[in-house]
Amino acid sequence: MRLVSTTVFLPCLFFTLLPAASSQGQEPDEITPKDKLIIETVLRLQNFDLESSAPAKAAVMRYLRAEQGSDRYFELIQRFQPAEIAESLAQYSLANSSETGGVRGAELLFAMNKGGSLIATASSDNETKAQAAVQLIGHAAGEQTVSILLPLMQNDGATVAVRSAALKALGKRLAGQQQILKLVTAGDLADDLKFAAANALLGSTNSEIAATAAKYLELPATADSQPLPALSELVQRRGDVKAGLEVFQTAGTCNKCHKVRGKGKEVGPDLSEIGSKLSREAMYVSILDPSAAVSHNFETYSILTLDGLAVTGLLISETDESVTLRNSEGIDKTIEQEEIEIFKKQKTSLMPQDLQKLLTVDQLVNLVEYTLTLRKTGN
Numbered sequence: 273m274r275l276v277s278t279t280v281f282l283p284c285l286f287f288t289l290l291p292a293a294s295s296q297g298q299e300p301d302e303i304t305p306k307d308k309l310i311i312e313t314v315l316r317l318q319n320f321d322l323e324s325s326a327p328a329k330a331a332v333m334r335y336l337r338a339e340q341g342s343d344r345y346f347e348l349i350q351r352f353q354p355a356e357i358a359e360s361l362a363q364y365s366l367a368n369s370s371e372t373g374g375v376r377g378a379e380l381l382f383a384m385n386k387g388g389s390l391i392a393t394a395s396s397d398n399e400t401k402a403q404a405a406v407q408l409i410g411h412a413a414g415e416q417t418v419s420i421l422l423p424l425m426q427n428d429g430a431t432v433a434v435r436s437a438a439l440k441a442l443g444k445r446l447a448g449q450q451q452i453l454k455l456v457t458a459g460d461l462a463d464d465l466k467f468a469a470a471n472a473l474l475g476s477t478n479s480e481i482a483a484t485a486a487k488y489l490e491l492p493a494t495a496d497s498q499p500l501p502a503l504s505e506l507v508q509r510r511g512d513v514k515a516g517l518e519v520f521q522t523a524g525t526c527n528k529c530h531k532v533r534g535k536g537k538e539v540g541p542d543l544s545e546i547g548s549k550l551s552r553e554a555m556y557v558s559i560l561d562p563s564a565a566v567s568h569n570f571e572t573y574s575i576l577t578l579d580g581l582a583v584t585g586l587l588i589s590e591t592d593e594s595v596t597l598r599n600s601e602g603i604d605k606t607i608e609q610e611e612i613e614i615f616k617k618q619k620t621s622l623m624p625q626d627l628q629k630l631l632t633v634d635q636l637v638n639l640v641e642y643t644l645t646l647r648k649t650g651n
Protein backbone atom coordinates (compact mmCIF):
# COMPACT_ATOMS: atom_id res chain seq x y z
CA MET A 273 0.00 0.00 0.00
CA ARG A 274 2.67 2.46 1.03
CA LEU A 275 4.62 1.64 -2.05
CA VAL A 276 1.80 2.72 -4.31
CA SER A 277 1.28 5.99 -2.52
CA THR A 278 4.96 6.98 -2.62
CA THR A 279 5.21 6.07 -6.27
CA VAL A 280 2.44 8.46 -7.01
CA PHE A 281 3.92 11.09 -4.76
CA LEU A 282 7.42 10.88 -6.14
CA PRO A 283 6.98 12.42 -9.60
CA CYS A 284 5.25 15.43 -8.03
CA LEU A 285 8.06 15.74 -5.56
CA PHE A 286 10.65 15.75 -8.32
CA PHE A 287 8.63 18.10 -10.38
CA THR A 288 8.45 20.69 -7.63
CA LEU A 289 12.07 20.19 -6.64
CA LEU A 290 13.58 20.19 -10.08
CA PRO A 291 14.54 23.89 -10.35
CA ALA A 292 15.81 24.07 -6.82
CA ALA A 293 17.83 20.89 -7.18
CA SER A 294 19.53 21.96 -10.37
CA SER A 295 20.42 25.42 -9.06
CA GLN A 296 22.16 23.62 -6.22
CA GLY A 297 24.51 22.21 -8.85
CA GLN A 298 27.05 24.93 -8.04
CA GLU A 299 27.43 23.61 -4.50
CA PRO A 300 27.95 19.92 -5.14
CA ASP A 301 28.84 18.91 -1.60
CA GLU A 302 26.04 20.64 0.19
CA ILE A 303 23.03 18.46 0.95
CA THR A 304 19.79 20.32 1.26
CA PRO A 305 16.78 19.21 3.30
CA LYS A 306 15.13 18.52 -0.07
CA ASP A 307 17.95 16.16 -1.01
CA LYS A 308 17.37 14.31 2.22
CA LEU A 309 13.70 14.03 1.49
CA ILE A 310 14.37 12.68 -2.00
CA ILE A 311 16.86 10.18 -0.61
CA GLU A 312 14.48 8.93 2.06
CA THR A 313 11.85 8.55 -0.62
CA VAL A 314 13.89 6.71 -3.24
CA LEU A 315 15.24 4.33 -0.63
CA ARG A 316 11.71 3.40 0.31
CA LEU A 317 10.72 2.64 -3.27
CA GLN A 318 11.23 -0.84 -4.52
CA ASN A 319 12.72 -1.21 -7.98
CA PHE A 320 13.32 2.49 -8.39
CA ASP A 321 15.63 3.15 -11.35
CA LEU A 322 17.89 6.00 -10.31
CA GLU A 323 18.92 6.64 -13.91
CA SER A 324 15.33 7.50 -14.73
CA SER A 325 15.37 10.68 -12.70
CA ALA A 326 18.11 13.26 -13.12
CA PRO A 327 17.17 15.22 -9.99
CA ALA A 328 17.05 12.09 -7.85
CA LYS A 329 20.39 11.02 -9.22
CA ALA A 330 21.88 14.45 -8.56
CA ALA A 331 20.60 14.37 -4.98
CA VAL A 332 22.06 10.89 -4.43
CA MET A 333 25.43 11.86 -5.90
CA ARG A 334 25.56 15.03 -3.77
CA TYR A 335 24.80 12.92 -0.75
CA LEU A 336 27.49 10.39 -1.62
CA ARG A 337 30.10 13.10 -2.00
CA ALA A 338 29.17 14.80 1.26
CA GLU A 339 28.54 11.85 3.56
CA GLN A 340 31.32 9.43 2.67
CA GLY A 341 31.47 6.46 5.00
CA SER A 342 28.10 6.90 6.69
CA ASP A 343 25.64 3.99 6.89
CA ARG A 344 23.36 5.76 4.47
CA TYR A 345 26.30 6.21 2.08
CA PHE A 346 26.82 2.47 1.88
CA GLU A 347 23.10 1.81 1.73
CA LEU A 348 22.71 4.12 -1.28
CA ILE A 349 25.64 2.57 -3.12
CA GLN A 350 24.46 -0.93 -2.43
CA ARG A 351 21.00 -0.10 -3.62
CA PHE A 352 21.73 1.95 -6.75
CA GLN A 353 25.33 0.99 -7.59
CA PRO A 354 26.09 4.21 -9.48
CA ALA A 355 29.11 3.49 -11.67
CA GLU A 356 30.39 7.06 -11.21
CA ILE A 357 31.11 6.42 -7.56
CA ALA A 358 33.57 3.57 -8.15
CA GLU A 359 36.75 5.66 -8.22
CA SER A 360 36.02 7.70 -5.10
CA LEU A 361 34.75 4.61 -3.30
CA ALA A 362 38.06 2.89 -4.10
CA GLN A 363 39.99 5.88 -2.73
CA TYR A 364 37.84 5.89 0.39
CA SER A 365 38.43 2.17 0.94
CA LEU A 366 42.17 2.49 0.45
CA ALA A 367 42.35 5.32 2.97
CA ASN A 368 40.36 3.26 5.50
CA SER A 369 41.65 -0.21 4.69
CA SER A 370 42.03 -1.28 8.32
CA GLU A 371 38.51 -0.27 9.22
CA THR A 372 35.09 -1.77 8.73
CA GLY A 373 34.10 1.07 6.40
CA GLY A 374 37.04 0.47 4.08
CA VAL A 375 36.29 -3.23 3.83
CA ARG A 376 32.60 -2.55 3.28
CA GLY A 377 33.52 -0.21 0.44
CA ALA A 378 35.74 -2.86 -1.14
CA GLU A 379 32.96 -5.44 -0.87
CA LEU A 380 30.63 -3.08 -2.70
CA LEU A 381 33.22 -2.45 -5.39
CA PHE A 382 33.56 -6.15 -6.08
CA ALA A 383 29.78 -6.58 -5.93
CA MET A 384 29.54 -3.85 -8.61
CA ASN A 385 32.25 -5.54 -10.66
CA LYS A 386 34.43 -2.49 -10.12
CA GLY A 387 37.29 -4.10 -8.22
CA GLY A 388 39.66 -3.18 -11.06
CA SER A 389 41.16 -0.07 -9.52
CA LEU A 390 41.94 -1.92 -6.28
CA ILE A 391 43.58 -4.67 -8.30
CA ALA A 392 45.63 -2.10 -10.21
CA THR A 393 46.63 -0.34 -6.98
CA ALA A 394 47.83 -3.64 -5.52
CA SER A 395 50.55 -3.72 -8.19
CA SER A 396 51.41 -0.03 -8.04
CA ASP A 397 54.74 1.36 -6.85
CA ASN A 398 53.23 3.07 -3.82
CA GLU A 399 53.97 0.38 -1.24
CA THR A 400 51.63 1.68 1.45
CA LYS A 401 48.69 1.89 -0.94
CA ALA A 402 49.57 -1.42 -2.57
CA GLN A 403 49.55 -3.12 0.84
CA ALA A 404 46.20 -1.56 1.67
CA ALA A 405 44.77 -2.73 -1.67
CA VAL A 406 46.01 -6.27 -1.06
CA GLN A 407 44.33 -6.35 2.35
CA LEU A 408 41.07 -5.10 0.88
CA ILE A 409 41.15 -7.64 -1.92
CA GLY A 410 41.72 -10.36 0.68
CA HIS A 411 38.63 -9.24 2.57
CA ALA A 412 36.35 -8.52 -0.34
CA ALA A 413 37.18 -10.39 -3.54
CA GLY A 414 35.65 -13.71 -2.47
CA GLU A 415 36.66 -16.62 -4.65
CA GLN A 416 38.55 -14.32 -7.01
CA THR A 417 41.06 -13.63 -4.23
CA VAL A 418 43.33 -16.50 -5.19
CA SER A 419 43.55 -15.69 -8.89
CA ILE A 420 44.21 -12.02 -8.11
CA LEU A 421 46.73 -12.37 -5.29
CA LEU A 422 48.65 -15.52 -6.18
CA PRO A 423 50.47 -13.90 -9.14
CA LEU A 424 51.18 -10.81 -7.04
CA MET A 425 52.67 -12.92 -4.24
CA GLN A 426 55.05 -14.44 -6.78
CA ASN A 427 55.87 -11.21 -8.57
CA ASP A 428 59.56 -10.47 -8.03
CA GLY A 429 58.94 -6.85 -8.94
CA ALA A 430 56.74 -6.33 -5.86
CA THR A 431 58.31 -5.57 -2.47
CA VAL A 432 58.50 -8.15 0.32
CA ALA A 433 55.97 -6.14 2.28
CA VAL A 434 53.41 -6.37 -0.55
CA ARG A 435 54.14 -10.02 -1.31
CA SER A 436 53.84 -10.89 2.39
CA ALA A 437 50.53 -9.07 2.60
CA ALA A 438 49.35 -11.10 -0.41
CA LEU A 439 50.46 -14.31 1.26
CA LYS A 440 48.71 -13.40 4.46
CA ALA A 441 45.46 -12.64 2.63
CA LEU A 442 45.72 -15.90 0.64
CA GLY A 443 46.46 -17.79 3.85
CA LYS A 444 43.02 -16.93 5.19
CA ARG A 445 41.33 -19.15 2.62
CA LEU A 446 41.70 -22.85 2.21
CA ALA A 447 42.18 -22.54 -1.56
CA GLY A 448 44.93 -20.00 -0.92
CA GLN A 449 46.63 -22.23 1.65
CA GLN A 450 46.64 -25.07 -0.86
CA GLN A 451 48.35 -22.90 -3.46
CA ILE A 452 50.96 -21.69 -0.98
CA LEU A 453 51.58 -25.26 0.14
CA LYS A 454 52.08 -26.32 -3.48
CA LEU A 455 54.82 -23.74 -3.88
CA VAL A 456 56.38 -24.75 -0.57
CA THR A 457 56.52 -28.46 -1.37
CA ALA A 458 57.91 -27.76 -4.85
CA GLY A 459 60.61 -25.56 -3.31
CA ASP A 460 59.32 -22.58 -5.25
CA LEU A 461 58.39 -20.25 -2.41
CA ALA A 462 60.69 -17.24 -2.04
CA ASP A 463 62.81 -17.33 1.13
CA ASP A 464 61.61 -13.95 2.29
CA LEU A 465 58.05 -15.29 2.44
CA LYS A 466 58.82 -18.30 4.60
CA PHE A 467 58.05 -16.68 7.94
CA ALA A 468 54.67 -15.51 6.67
CA ALA A 469 54.03 -18.91 5.04
CA ALA A 470 54.89 -20.81 8.22
CA ASN A 471 52.41 -18.68 10.12
CA ALA A 472 49.72 -19.16 7.53
CA LEU A 473 50.10 -22.91 7.10
CA LEU A 474 51.30 -24.36 10.41
CA GLY A 475 48.23 -22.95 12.11
CA SER A 476 45.84 -24.11 9.38
CA THR A 477 42.49 -25.45 10.57
CA ASN A 478 42.99 -28.15 7.95
CA SER A 479 45.19 -30.70 9.72
CA GLU A 480 46.46 -32.22 6.47
CA ILE A 481 47.76 -28.85 5.27
CA ALA A 482 49.32 -28.15 8.66
CA ALA A 483 50.99 -31.58 8.77
CA THR A 484 52.43 -31.37 5.25
CA ALA A 485 53.62 -27.81 5.85
CA ALA A 486 55.39 -28.92 9.03
CA LYS A 487 57.66 -31.16 6.94
CA TYR A 488 58.91 -28.17 4.98
CA LEU A 489 58.56 -25.10 7.16
CA GLU A 490 59.35 -24.19 10.70
CA LEU A 491 59.13 -21.05 12.73
CA PRO A 492 62.53 -19.72 13.76
CA ALA A 493 63.94 -20.79 17.12
CA THR A 494 64.01 -18.49 20.13
CA ALA A 495 66.76 -18.09 22.75
CA ASP A 496 65.70 -21.27 24.58
CA SER A 497 65.89 -23.25 21.31
CA GLN A 498 62.12 -23.57 21.21
CA PRO A 499 60.48 -22.64 17.91
CA LEU A 500 58.38 -19.52 18.04
CA PRO A 501 54.68 -20.15 18.52
CA ALA A 502 52.58 -19.11 15.51
CA LEU A 503 51.46 -15.49 15.38
CA SER A 504 47.88 -16.57 15.89
CA GLU A 505 48.92 -18.01 19.23
CA LEU A 506 51.28 -15.19 20.23
CA VAL A 507 48.57 -12.57 19.87
CA GLN A 508 46.47 -14.42 22.46
CA ARG A 509 49.16 -14.06 25.12
CA ARG A 510 49.56 -11.19 27.58
CA GLY A 511 52.86 -10.12 29.13
CA ASP A 512 54.36 -7.95 31.82
CA VAL A 513 55.02 -4.35 30.82
CA LYS A 514 57.84 -3.68 33.28
CA ALA A 515 59.68 -6.83 32.31
CA GLY A 516 59.16 -5.84 28.68
CA LEU A 517 60.85 -2.48 29.20
CA GLU A 518 63.83 -4.33 30.64
CA VAL A 519 63.98 -6.59 27.57
CA PHE A 520 63.81 -3.54 25.30
CA GLN A 521 66.86 -2.03 26.96
CA THR A 522 68.92 -5.18 27.48
CA ALA A 523 68.43 -8.62 25.90
CA GLY A 524 66.45 -7.32 22.92
CA THR A 525 69.02 -4.63 22.02
CA CYS A 526 66.11 -2.54 20.76
CA ASN A 527 67.46 0.68 22.30
CA LYS A 528 70.59 0.34 20.19
CA CYS A 529 68.48 1.41 17.25
CA HIS A 530 65.29 2.96 18.60
CA LYS A 531 64.53 6.01 20.68
CA VAL A 532 61.69 6.02 23.19
CA ARG A 533 60.91 9.39 24.79
CA GLY A 534 64.38 10.73 24.14
CA LYS A 535 66.36 7.64 25.21
CA GLY A 536 68.17 5.27 22.89
CA LYS A 537 69.94 5.57 19.52
CA GLU A 538 68.25 6.80 16.41
CA VAL A 539 68.88 4.24 13.68
CA GLY A 540 65.30 3.12 13.22
CA PRO A 541 62.11 5.06 13.83
CA ASP A 542 61.32 6.66 17.20
CA LEU A 543 59.00 4.21 18.95
CA SER A 544 57.54 6.64 21.51
CA GLU A 545 54.08 6.31 19.94
CA ILE A 546 54.35 2.95 18.22
CA GLY A 547 51.50 1.47 20.28
CA SER A 548 49.11 3.92 18.63
CA LYS A 549 50.28 2.90 15.18
CA LEU A 550 50.53 -0.88 15.25
CA SER A 551 48.17 -3.62 16.34
CA ARG A 552 49.46 -6.46 18.50
CA GLU A 553 49.87 -8.67 15.46
CA ALA A 554 51.58 -5.96 13.40
CA MET A 555 53.96 -5.37 16.31
CA TYR A 556 54.99 -9.03 16.27
CA VAL A 557 55.48 -8.96 12.52
CA SER A 558 57.53 -5.74 12.77
CA ILE A 559 59.83 -7.42 15.29
CA LEU A 560 59.99 -10.95 13.87
CA ASP A 561 59.81 -10.33 10.13
CA PRO A 562 60.94 -6.71 9.77
CA SER A 563 61.45 -6.82 6.03
CA ALA A 564 57.81 -7.70 5.54
CA ALA A 565 56.88 -4.50 7.31
CA VAL A 566 59.47 -1.94 6.19
CA SER A 567 58.18 1.37 7.36
CA HIS A 568 58.08 4.34 5.10
CA ASN A 569 61.18 6.56 5.02
CA PHE A 570 63.29 3.87 6.62
CA GLU A 571 64.30 1.93 3.59
CA THR A 572 67.79 0.51 3.52
CA TYR A 573 70.27 1.41 0.81
CA SER A 574 73.60 -0.02 0.00
CA ILE A 575 76.61 1.49 -1.69
CA LEU A 576 79.59 -0.16 -3.25
CA THR A 577 82.48 2.23 -3.80
CA LEU A 578 84.95 2.06 -6.66
CA ASP A 579 87.60 0.73 -4.30
CA GLY A 580 85.34 -2.05 -3.05
CA LEU A 581 83.93 -0.68 0.20
CA ALA A 582 80.38 -1.83 0.94
CA VAL A 583 78.17 0.35 3.13
CA THR A 584 74.60 -0.48 4.08
CA GLY A 585 72.32 1.84 5.97
CA LEU A 586 69.48 4.30 5.99
CA LEU A 587 69.61 7.18 3.59
CA ILE A 588 70.25 10.29 5.64
CA SER A 589 71.04 12.70 2.83
CA GLU A 590 71.85 12.77 -0.84
CA THR A 591 73.31 15.75 -2.68
CA ASP A 592 75.05 16.20 -6.01
CA GLU A 593 78.36 15.74 -4.22
CA SER A 594 77.77 12.97 -1.72
CA VAL A 595 75.48 10.43 -0.08
CA THR A 596 75.23 9.80 3.67
CA LEU A 597 74.06 6.45 5.03
CA ARG A 598 73.53 5.59 8.71
CA ASN A 599 74.64 2.04 9.45
CA SER A 600 73.12 -0.38 11.94
CA GLU A 601 75.39 0.91 14.72
CA GLY A 602 74.00 4.39 14.23
CA ILE A 603 77.17 5.69 12.60
CA ASP A 604 76.81 8.03 9.62
CA LYS A 605 79.09 7.45 6.63
CA THR A 606 79.38 9.98 3.86
CA ILE A 607 80.60 8.87 0.48
CA GLU A 608 81.49 11.14 -2.43
CA GLN A 609 79.26 10.63 -5.47
CA GLU A 610 82.31 10.17 -7.68
CA GLU A 611 83.47 7.29 -5.47
CA ILE A 612 80.19 5.41 -5.87
CA GLU A 613 80.03 2.48 -8.22
CA ILE A 614 76.69 0.99 -7.16
CA PHE A 615 73.96 2.70 -5.16
CA LYS A 616 70.77 0.77 -4.67
CA LYS A 617 67.78 0.30 -2.48
CA GLN A 618 67.79 -2.93 -0.50
CA LYS A 619 64.78 -5.16 -0.24
CA THR A 620 65.53 -6.04 3.35
CA SER A 621 65.19 -3.97 6.48
CA LEU A 622 68.22 -2.73 8.37
CA MET A 623 66.54 -4.21 11.43
CA PRO A 624 68.00 -7.67 12.11
CA GLN A 625 65.89 -10.55 10.79
CA ASP A 626 66.57 -12.88 13.68
CA LEU A 627 65.96 -10.93 16.87
CA GLN A 628 63.88 -13.83 18.26
CA LYS A 629 67.21 -15.63 18.77
CA LEU A 630 68.01 -13.18 21.55
CA LEU A 631 64.72 -13.70 23.37
CA THR A 632 62.72 -16.40 25.05
CA VAL A 633 59.05 -16.56 24.14
CA ASP A 634 58.13 -15.00 27.50
CA GLN A 635 60.57 -12.17 26.95
CA LEU A 636 59.14 -11.55 23.51
CA VAL A 637 55.58 -11.48 24.86
CA ASN A 638 56.63 -9.04 27.61
CA LEU A 639 58.45 -6.89 25.08
CA VAL A 640 55.39 -6.62 22.85
CA GLU A 641 53.20 -5.82 25.86
CA TYR A 642 55.57 -2.96 26.68
CA THR A 643 55.71 -1.58 23.12
CA LEU A 644 51.92 -1.56 22.98
CA THR A 645 51.85 0.83 25.96
CA LEU A 646 53.87 3.41 23.99
CA ARG A 647 50.94 5.51 22.95
CA LYS A 648 50.27 9.07 21.89
CA THR A 649 48.62 10.13 25.14
CA GLY A 650 51.46 8.82 27.34
CA ASN A 651 51.12 5.70 29.46
Ligand code: HEC
Pocket residue numbers: 520524525526527528529530539540541546549555558559562563565566567570571600601621622623624627639643
Ligand atom coordinates in the same frame (compact mmCIF):
# COMPACT_ATOMS: atom_id res chain seq x y z
C1 HEC B 1 70.08 -2.68 14.00
C2 HEC B 1 69.05 -1.76 14.29
C3 HEC B 1 67.74 -2.23 14.88
C4 HEC B 1 67.52 -3.02 15.99
C5 HEC B 1 68.54 -3.71 16.87
C6 HEC B 1 66.10 -3.06 16.19
N1 HEC B 1 65.47 -2.34 15.21
FE1 HEC B 1 63.48 -2.05 15.02
N2 HEC B 1 63.79 -1.07 13.26
C7 HEC B 1 65.01 -0.72 12.74
C8 HEC B 1 64.81 -0.02 11.49
C9 HEC B 1 65.90 0.51 10.58
C10 HEC B 1 63.42 0.04 11.28
C11 HEC B 1 62.70 0.70 10.10
C12 HEC B 1 62.63 -0.20 8.92
C13 HEC B 1 61.73 -1.33 9.14
O1 HEC B 1 60.54 -1.13 9.53
O2 HEC B 1 62.15 -2.44 8.92
C14 HEC B 1 62.82 -0.63 12.43
C15 HEC B 1 61.45 -0.77 12.61
C16 HEC B 1 60.86 -1.21 13.77
C17 HEC B 1 59.44 -1.19 14.03
C18 HEC B 1 58.37 -0.67 13.07
C19 HEC B 1 58.26 0.82 13.24
C20 HEC B 1 57.15 1.46 12.44
O3 HEC B 1 57.05 2.70 12.54
O4 HEC B 1 56.42 0.76 11.74
C21 HEC B 1 59.24 -1.71 15.28
C22 HEC B 1 57.94 -1.90 16.00
C23 HEC B 1 60.55 -2.07 15.79
N3 HEC B 1 61.50 -1.75 14.84
C24 HEC B 1 60.76 -2.61 17.03
C25 HEC B 1 61.98 -3.10 17.47
C26 HEC B 1 62.17 -3.83 18.69
C27 HEC B 1 61.07 -4.13 19.70
C28 HEC B 1 63.48 -4.18 18.75
C29 HEC B 1 64.19 -5.01 19.77
C30 HEC B 1 63.74 -6.38 19.88
C31 HEC B 1 64.13 -3.62 17.55
N4 HEC B 1 63.18 -2.98 16.80
C32 HEC B 1 65.47 -3.72 17.23
C33 HEC B 1 66.22 -1.00 13.28
C34 HEC B 1 66.44 -1.81 14.40
